[in-house]
Amino acid sequence: MDPEKQFINTIKTALGRPGNQPPADLFTTSPSQEEKTLLEKIRTRTHQERVPLIEQLRQTVPSLHMDLHLEAGIEEAARAIGRLILEKEPEWGTSKSVVCWDHPLINQLKLSEVAELGQIPIHNTGYDGTDPQRKKEIRSQVEASFIGITSADYCIAATATLAMKTRPGHARSVSLVPSIHVAVVREEQLLADLRELYTLLKWDEAERKEGLTRNLTLISGPSKTADIELVMVHGAHGPRELHLFIIAAD
Amino acid sequence: MELTTKAYKQTAKKAIADPILQSALAGLQSRLGPATASLYENLPEGPDLRAKAHAYRRKAVDNLDIMLVTLAGKIRENGGEVHFAATAKDAVDICLDIAEKNNVKHVVKGKSMVTEEIGLNRALMDKGIEVNETDLGEYIIQLAGEKPSHIVAPAVHKTRKEVGELFTEKLGTPYTDDPPTLTRDARQALRKKFMAADMGISGCNLACAETGHITTVSNEGNIRMATTLPRVHVAFMGMERIAANLEEHQAILRLMSMGAAAQQIGGYVSYIGGPAAVDHADGPQAFHLVIVDNGRSRILADEEFREMLCCIRCGACLNVCPVYGKIGGHSYGSAYTGPVGAVVTPLLGGINEASHLCQGESLCGACRVACPLNLNLPRMLLALRAKLSEGDPRWNVKPKSRPEKMLFQVWSRINQNRKVYDILLKLGRLIQKIMPSSNHMIRRLPWPFSGWTQSRDMKPLAGKTFMELWKEHQGGRS
Numbered sequence: 012m013d014p015e016k017q018f019i020n021t022i023k024t025a026l027g028r029p030g031n032q033p034p035a036d037l038f039t040t041s042p043s044q045e046e047k048t049l050l051e052k053i054r055t056r057t058h059q060e061r062v063p064l065i066e067q068l069r070q071t072v073p074s075l076h077m078d079l080h081l082e083a084g085i086e087e088a089a090r091a092i093g094r095l096i097l098e099k100e101p102e103w104g105t106s107k108s109v110v111c112w113d114h115p116l117i118n119q120l121k122l123s124e125v126a127e128l129g130q131i132p133i134h135n136t137g138y139d140g141t142d143p144q145r146k147k148e149i150r151s152q153v154e155a156s157f158i159g160i161t162s163a164d165y166c167i168a169a170t171a172t173l174a175m176k177t178r179p180g181h182a183r184s185v186s187l188v189p190s191i192h193v194a195v196v197r198e199e200q201l202l203a204d205l206r207e208l209y210t211l212l213k214w215d216e217a218e219r220k221e222g223l224t225r226n227l228t229l230i231s232g233p234s235k236t237a238d239i240e241l242v243m244v245h246g247a248h249g250p251r252e253l254h255l256f257i258i259a260a261d
Numbered sequence: 262m263e264l265t266t267k268a269y270k271q272t273a274k275k276a277i278a279d280p281i282l283q284s285a286l287a288g289l290q291s292r293l294g295p296a297t298a299s300l301y302e303n304l305p306e307g308p309d310l311r312a313k314a315h316a317y318r319r320k321a322v323d324n325l326d327i328m329l330v331t332l333a334g335k336i337r338e339n340g341g342e343v344h345f346a347a348t349a350k351d352a353v354d355i356c357l358d359i360a361e362k363n364n365v366k367h368v369v370k371g372k373s374m375v376t377e378e379i380g381l382n383r384a385l386m387d388k389g390i391e392v393n394e395t396d397l398g399e400y401i402i403q404l405a406g407e408k409p410s411h412i413v414a415p416a417v418h419k420t421r422k423e424v425g426e427l428f429t430e431k432l433g434t435p436y437t438d439d440p441p442t443l444t445r446d447a448r449q450a451l452r453k454k455f456m457a458a459d460m461g462i463s464g465c466n467l468a469c470a471e472t473g474h475i476t477t478v479s480n481e482g483n484i485r486m487a488t489t490l491p492r493v494h495v496a497f498m499g500m501e502r503i504a505a506n507l508e509e510h511q512a513i514l515r516l517m518s519m520g521a522a523a524q525q526i527g528g529y530v531s532y533i534g535g536p537a538a539v540d541h542a543d544g545p546q547a548f549h550l551v552i553v554d555n556g557r558s559r560i561l562a563d564e565e566f567r568e569m570l571c572c573i574r575c576g577a578c579l580n581v582c583p584v585y586g587k588i589g590g591h592s593y594g595s596a597y598t599g600p601v602g603a604v605v606t607p608l609l610g611g612i613n614e615a616s617h618l619c620q621g622e623s624l625c626g627a628c629r630v631a632c633p634l635n636l637n638l639p640r641m642l643l644a645l646r647a648k649l650s651e652g653d654p655r656w657n658v659k660p661k662s663r664p665e666k667m668l669f670q671v672w673s674r675i676n677q678n679r680k681v682y683d684i685l686l687k688l689g690r691l692i693q694k695i696m697p698s699s700n701h702m703i704r705r706l707p708w709p710f711s712g713w714t715q716s717r718d719m720k721p722l723a724g725k726t727f728m729e730l731w732k733e734h735q736g737g738r739s
Contacts, residue, residue, distance in 0.1 A: 231529075
């Protein structure tokens, strides 16, 4: 018998399972009334109702060592990110370069057109899946960049969590390898808490269709460790800083 | 699993005499224990969530066959490969085979208890493969050639000075005892390893059957590095680490973050469901999941211990246990330390072999209160002790101490016979007169009872029994 069958049979024996009838409630098939109400609440949330979420986010970020930037529009955000690129010093080596997701919101920042950035290369991780050479290039650009700019699917106010599914153009390493992670989201992408996130992931039609993808990552703050005498240090392996930009609704 | 539990008493003695370790353990417990407790009190869903989460885990374990088949099916649909390993050796061999087929020379690892359990690092290194632990704590103890002493903070026993000296010796960095500088030194050294690695190895905190994902949690980002940059990702998962569906998964995951590090949610949580798609700019080309039994099915088959498979290895019990807080992790002699180790190590490694562990715990119940899932560890510790005293062929347990068992059998006989009892009582009253005593207390008992009076005095037998007094007062009236 192949190892897999034997393995599962061992479990069946251990469970003393007579047949193969699983209990009906293992996997849920429809949302509860409470979840339906929550979905509706998220869908119909107004700008006014998001004000307290921003306030909550503002209270959460300091303890997670994150920097929150509230911007009135895309242009303002682009200018603020430009200043950040100019102000910050690279951690490895001396030359500056930046890598961005190939993502509608990030592309709208048009960072390569910001005059002050001059010669600083702004790479992006657009990839059509055909050229392995391009993949190598992306990898080396990510490794060389001191700032990585991404968006996210959602931003959760209560825990300052960014939720990111993996998609073409959205390289996972952009939020991980550069020393500074800049995340840009629109106010409309704010959720109150993790329960809202999971309710959406589970029951929202578009989310269900896409699934969690091959890699869903939740990021709450920059990389940190307390492994030496419990002293908190930021920047263990991932980014040392995380700047969260929220662009106000029009 | 390599066990050094026989040295329990010596290691514990050494730990208790080590003032630096004592202060590290006290610091750890005073920081994490109360912080976790206060998070439990403020759960958005209310305190019932913990009982619910216990039931979710139990449901998954009770339907483990369906869980694993569902998970494996989904992962395969997404281009991942799933392997089933009945023993530690099978699991190691599967990994060695993947390494060979992919021409792997350099491995980076995220912290994983199950790979400690199966001794994976040694096997890879014996094949000439370079293995680097990347969790800072694990990296420190790997450089020092030591074993982890805490599930979440493996190097809690090392001082900053020791880490500084270690880094100077092994990494050639200038000596410092400044934790941020030391962290930066490790960051720099390991960054090169991450970039050069062909294979990343991770554990799995909790899989989700319905969606077909494993989940990894870290604060350092090392697991994301190890599972994003190398071309091959191999994940190891104890077969019980699974939840049925997403809503149950997230509840358990949040409780785990609270138990492990007093966080609402770990800094980085990744749901991994397969290799990167072809049109993705990065991520591993191959994803392998190795599901490990290695003695777990035997625990599953025994109703008395099945509850232990609900454990999510968050380490919350270590942060409150008065015994762990004194003797430290190394005394437990395996990868699993503290109260969880005292139950799981005997069950996986042999109850007789690890008998010190279940006898060493205090049964005070703090672990049960601290456990995010309210697992009843004290009950299982008692069950293990019962097996040690009675023996159990199903678990190959030999009774721990025959003389002790015989003594209790004799005691039981005596108690069943009033006349013999009375005679022995009178005898005892005579004998106790010649025992060394002061202040109406017996100071020392002779062998084999001398242990009892080693650190306490004993009250002597009363001049008259209750029955005798009763008869006198009642004047024989009934």
